[in-house]
Amino acid sequence: xxxxxxxxxxxxxxxxxxxxxxxxxxxxxxxxxxxxxxxxxxxxxxxxxxxxxxxxxxxxxxxxxxxxxxxxxxxxxxxxxxxxxxxxxxxxxxxxxxxxxxxxxxxxxxxxxxxxxxxxxxxxxxxxxxxxxxxxxxxxxxxxxxxxxxxxxxxxxxxxxxxxxxxxxxxxxxxxxxxxxxxxxxxxxxxxxxxxxxxxxxxxxxxxxxxxxxxxxxxxxxxxxxxxxxxxxxxxxxxxxxxxxxxxxxxxxxxxxxxxxxxxxxxxxxxxxxxxxxxxxxxxxxxxxxxxxxxxxxxxxxxxxxxxxxxxxxxxxxxxxxxxxxxxxxxxxxxxxxxxxxxxxxxxxxxxxxxxxxxxxxxxxxxxxxxxxxxxxxxxxxxxxxxxxxxxxxxxxx
Amino acid sequence: xxxxxxxxxxxxxxxxxxxxxxxxxxxxxxxxxxxxxxxxxxxxxxxxxxxxxxxxxxxxxxxxxxxxxxxxxxxxxxxxxxxxxxxxxxxxxxxxxxxxxxxxxxxxxxxxxxxxxxxxxxxxxxxxxxxxxxxxxxxxxxxxxxxxxxxxxxxxxxxxxxxxxxxxxxxxxxxxxxxxxxxxxxxxxxxxxxxxxxxxxxxxxxxxxxxxxxxxxxxxxxxxxxxxxxxxxxxxxxxxxxxxxxxxxxxxxxxxxxxxxxxxxxxxxxxxxxxxxxxxxxxxxxxxxxxxxx
Numbered sequence: 001x002x003x004x005x006x007x008x009x010x011x012x013x014x015x016x017x018x019x020x021x022x023x024x025x026x027x028x029x030x031x032x033x034x035x036x037x038x039x040x041x042x043x044x045x046x047x048x049x050x051x052x053x054x055x056x057x058x059x060x061x062x063x064x065x066x067x068x069x070x071x072x073x074x075x076x077x078x079x080x081x082x083x084x085x086x087x088x089x090x091x092x093x094x095x096x097x098x099x100x101x102x103x104x105x106x107x108x109x110x111x112x113x114x115x116x117x118x119x120x121x122x123x124x125x126x127x128x129x130x131x132x133x134x135x136x137x138x139x140x141x142x143x144x145x146x147x148x149x150x151x152x153x154x155x156x157x158x159x160x161x162x163x164x165x166x167x168x169x170x171x172x173x174x175x176x177x178x179x180x181x182x183x184x185x186x187x188x189x190x191x192x193x194x195x196x197x198x199x200x201x202x203x204x205x206x207x208x209x210x211x212x213x214x215x216x217x218x219x220x221x222x223x224x225x226x227x228x229x230x231x232x233x234x235x236x237x238x239x240x241x242x243x244x245x246x247x248x249x250x251x252x253x254x255x256x257x258x259x260x261x262x263x264x265x266x267x268x269x270x271x272x273x274x275x276x277x278x279x280x281x282x283x284x285x286x287x288x289x290x291x292x293x294x295x296x297x298x299x300x301x302x303x304x305x306x307x308x309x310x311x312x313x314x315x316x317x318x319x320x321x322x323x324x325x326x327x328x329x330x331x332x333x334x335x336x337x338x339x340x341x342x343x344x345x346x347x348x349x350x351x352x353x354x355x356x357x358x359x360x361x362x363x364x365x366x367x368x369x370x371x372x373x374x375x376x377x378x379x380x381x382x383x384x385x386x387x388x389x390x391x392x393x394x395x396x397x398x
Numbered sequence: 399x400x401x402x403x404x405x406x407x408x409x410x411x412x413x414x415x416x417x418x419x420x421x422x423x424x425x426x427x428x429x430x431x432x433x434x435x436x437x438x439x440x441x442x443x444x445x446x447x448x449x450x451x452x453x454x455x456x457x458x459x460x461x462x463x464x465x466x467x468x469x470x471x472x473x474x475x476x477x478x479x480x481x482x483x484x485x486x487x488x489x490x491x492x493x494x495x496x497x498x499x500x501x502x503x504x505x506x507x508x509x510x511x512x513x514x515x516x517x518x519x520x521x522x523x524x525x526x527x528x529x530x531x532x533x534x535x536x537x538x539x540x541x542x543x544x545x546x547x548x549x550x551x552x553x554x555x556x557x558x559x560x561x562x563x564x565x566x567x568x569x570x571x572x573x574x575x576x577x578x579x580x581x582x583x584x585x586x587x588x589x590x591x592x593x594x595x596x597x598x599x600x601x602x603x604x605x606x607x608x609x610x611x612x613x614x615x616x617x618x619x620x621x622x623x624x625x626x627x628x629x630x631x632x633x634x635x636x637x638x639x640x641x642x643x644x645x646x647x648x649x650x651x652x653x654x655x656x657x658x659x660x661x662x663x664x665x666x667x668x669x670x671x672x673x674x675x676x677x678x679x680x681x682x683x684x685x686x687x688x689x690x691x692x
Contacts, residue, residue, distance in 0.1 A: 039654070039655035042655070042658075062441055063658055065442070065443070066441050066442050066658060098443075100441075151635075151638060152638045153638055153640070153641060172440050175438070175439055175444070177440070205530075205550070205638060206549070206637075206638070211525070212531055212532070212549075215530075215531030216530075219531065221531075349440075349441055349442075350658075352652075352657060353656065356641070356642045356652065356656070359641070359642075360641045360642075363551070363638055363639075389458070389659075390437070391434075391435050391436045391437035391438075391446075392440075392442075
């Protein structure tokens, strides 16, 4: 029997082939699609076709479920496999006792910084707390450089900040959603970044890993990126970066509230509702995300950000990296980042839209129109309204 | 009987494709635009039903501030960009067709060349000229003390206008030249005998006679403006100024494929189509009205 799999992982067929050779019951055939091709998957399913397995980032899984495109994996006993996955990964595809996807890859957030310029040239250290981030960003901006540069239109960045601070924006409750974007944690994040934006001490023209960012990073004008673990591969393409960069934890809140890190970017395998072989697809997906041989292959061929298996980060990640000045950053930094996650966080079935609203709001905040503190409150009202419009039961937290 | 069925048999292959890829999707989109979805449960697992929503989606689309703003943005864009482009295309056409033009064939081909480059590629090419740190233009302007951020929130619309103008001026110029070529030589001769100079020839003979071509290019450009999609979509990742509902088409795309709200997307698409139709009709109306007054 042959399973079809649409995925944006490069060379995924090589990973599938390892599975195909191990047994003769199931054969998996991967087809590459672009990461922006959700429309293609959803249209194929709506038309009654499509592959058995689709590739969806974890935050968009509820959106796919809402579109009626997914199989609830708990029906096929996936809950029993839960222990094989890192809690921080599996919790992201779990909505009220239902698992909608098999986590494959995610990005615990850390600080990637140009050690040569930040430490050797400017005599600064990577900020351990957000309070220190404020000071360091100020000191760097006085030298005409920027500590980081943000794309204000990227709404998932503030979402990572509040997730770390301990907010839970969307809480499923019986048959509806409680939306709470104005709790203490969220307001603290909003006030902090309002101040950073008002002081204009970080770049706000472009996001990390865009063409202008690479140009500036290569010249030592932008010194860091606070982003998902997959950033390491992108940092390696900074011109003349070899041996100069290093990795530090995500800054935390000084008083110890909140979590060590957050998630930025992820992917998971979903079984689409037209699949004739959901049980076999689940067997393959579980193997793919938990078998050490498969994880090593996914790191080698597909460049996954971080393994979602419990206790196995991949052979290649247990060694020091020559590029990152000999630092063994995966074990030293990324493991604690992956473990220190906000397990209460749940993705709502309209994250694309939420991120747009937050991104547009942050753009307005950068332009000095509406501060983030007010924007979060306005966004909460707007999002509840939209959830009701698309037929969901939702209310604002009191 | 046989002679009557022959055209239909010959037309059949075209009609099948035309109906299935044009007419049916349009009818379906119109249908979707009047429907909405009801869900129960956290993720709709309790059941989903599609129901008739009347004009609800249209009301929602037209009361969506972002969508209205995107239409306003396109109107502003159109007024400036279409005017600049048509004036430039007309001037180029008149210059190339004047008696004193050197190597008109070479320049015609050169001006037309950008049209041969797909919009996506053109945008990527231009983005390298806009990005600070990479762009020689930004560097040179910086040297003489002009600091300009082509991708900034206030500038990016005009940076897009520049790409569109660059791409389509030569194309519109060619349409105008085709019409200029159709002007009979006797008219020029008569003008010369009457003592008209090059400027008089252009304003009294050429411009009035190329009016139909100008009308055509203006209508194409208006439709093109409303359809603006690829350029801003691509520049989005490089500019903080472009939101996901920056143009009406981007808005419809976002609602359909990111927000999973087909009814709203269909309503927006219908509004865009009707607006393009209405604007073209207005352009034609103005044209025939001025024609009659002459």
